[in-house]
Amino acid sequence: MARALQQGSKQQLKVAYVVLPSVLSVSGLVCILVDAVGMGVGMLVGAVTFPFVMVWSLRRIAKRQLTHLCVPTVLRMTDDGYEYRTDQTTTTMRWSLFGRVVTGPEFWLFFVNRQCVAFLPRRAFNSEQQAEFDRFLASRQNPGLT
Structure with a gap:
C-alpha cells in the first residue's frame, strides 16, 4: 500500500x-x-x-x-463501481467518478481531477481477471483525460 x-x-x-x-x-x-x-x-x-x-x-x-x-478489507466490484469495506468504514465509488486511471505493473491508480483518490492492487487478481479489468476500464475511460 x-x-x-x-x-x-x-x-x-x-x-x-x-x-x-x-x-x-x-x-x-x-x-x-x-x-x-x-x-x-x-x-x-x-x-x-x-x-x-x-x-x-x-x-x-x-x-x-x-x-x-492496512486492515482486513473486502472489495466488491460491479459494473457501476466498487465497494471497499473494513470493520471501520464502507466506501462506495462509481467508475464514472474517475477522470483518469493509470495502470501500472503493481496497481491501478484512480484519479479525480489530478488527485489520486483510490487504488487497487493487481496482485489481488489473477492474470485473466487483470486483463478483463483492463478491458473494462479501457471501455469506460474518457479519451480526453488520459
Missing part, C-alpha cells in the same frame, strides 16, 4: 516535482547575475534539496495513512 500511495503521489505531483526546482534554479541564476548572491545561492540550494524533502514528507504522510489502510 505504501508503494501505491507513493506512485499515486508521484503522478499527482509530477508537475510540481519538475517545475519548482526549475523555477528555483533559473531564479537563483538570475539573482546571482544581478549580484544578489545570497538569495541566488539559497534558491539553488532549494532547487537541489526540494526533491529530497518532497520524498521525505510524502513518506511521512503515507506512514500515517497506512495505519488506516
